[in-house]
Amino acid sequence: MADERGKKVWLPPRWFVRLAWSTHRGLYRLSGGRFGLRRPKGNRWGMMRLTTTGRRTGEQRSVILGYFDDGPNLVTMAMNGWADAEPAWWLNLQARPEARVDVVSGRRDVRGRAAEGDERSRLWARWREIDANLDGYAALRSAETAVVILEPSSDPR
Numbered sequence: 001m002a003d004e005r006g007k008k009v010w011l012p013p014r015w016f017v018r019l020a021w022s023t024h025r026g027l028y029r030l031s032g033g034r035f036g037l038r039r040p041k042g043n044r045w046g047m048m049r050l051t052t053t054g055r056r057t058g059e060q061r062s063v064i065l066g067y068f069d070d071g072p073n074l075v076t077m078a079m080n081g082w083a084d085a086e087p088a089w090w091l092n093l094q095a096r097p098e099a100r101v102d103v104v105s106g107r108r109d110v111r112g113r114a115a116e117g118d119e120r121s122r123l124w125a126r127w128r129e130i131d132a133n134l135d136g137y138a139a140l141r142s143a144e145t146a147v148v149i150l151e152p153s154s155d156p157r
Helices: 014-030 088-095 117-130 134-138
Strands: 046-053 060-070 073-078 098-103 106-114 146-152
Touching: 014 060, 046 073, 046 088, 060 088, 060 117, 073 117, 088 146, 117 134, 117 146
Parallel strands: none
Antiparallel strands: 046 060, 046 098, 060 073, 073 146, 098 106, 106 146
C-alpha cells in the first residue's frame, strides 16, 4: 500500500502487533505502572493507559494508546494497529463514554467522543506532523479512522 506521496508503508504481521501490545501491557502491570507510559514531546506522541467499561460485560478493560495533548484534552486514534476492525476500546467508549486514563502525571476521569469536521481535520493534521506515514497507514483500513478526543470529566466513576 502506498501513501499519497507514493511512498510504500509497511506493517509487521498481525501476530507481532498483538504480541507487542500484550508485552507492553504486561510490563506495565508487572512494574506497577512505573514502565510503559510517557509524555508527548515535540513531534513524539506519548503513551497513556485508557480504561473503559465493557459494553457487554460491564467489566473494566484497559489498553495502552498513543496520544498527544490538545489543551486540556487528550487525542488518540481508533486504529486497532491499522487493522480493519474497530478496536474494542473504541466500541466500549462509544457505548459508555465515561472512562479513566493514566498518564505520567497521574490518573484522570475523561469522557470520550469522536472529533468531527474542522476539528477532526486539524487534529489529523497534527497527527500527520507526528507520523509522516499516517495517510498510508490509514489507507489500509476500509473505513475512516476515528480521531478520539478524551475530555476532562468531573463525573466520578
